[in-house]
Amino acid sequence: MLYAAAVTTALAYPLHLAGVAAVRAAAAATMMLPEPVSAAVLSVLCLDERLTAATVTGTVVLLGAITCLALTESRLQART
Incomplete structure (x- = not known):
């Protein structure tokens, strides 16, 4: 249980934040907004x-x- 909590979290968050840092702000916001929704669904x-x-x-x-x-974002991508 400790492994599941500590190791996977220790790997997941730095990778997630590195991905967020590598994209535009709108894409980063789109990636981060589902977190509370998934937390609510998982709690149910x-x-x-x-x-x-x-x-x-x-x-x-x-x-x-x-x-x-x-x-x-997709409309902006289509224009360029």
């Missing part, structure tokens, strides 16, 4: 947490923001 699936209206609303807002960022 693994820990039997209940979804509240605030959690569902926040998830919808974040997924909408991710969609807008991805569409804007």
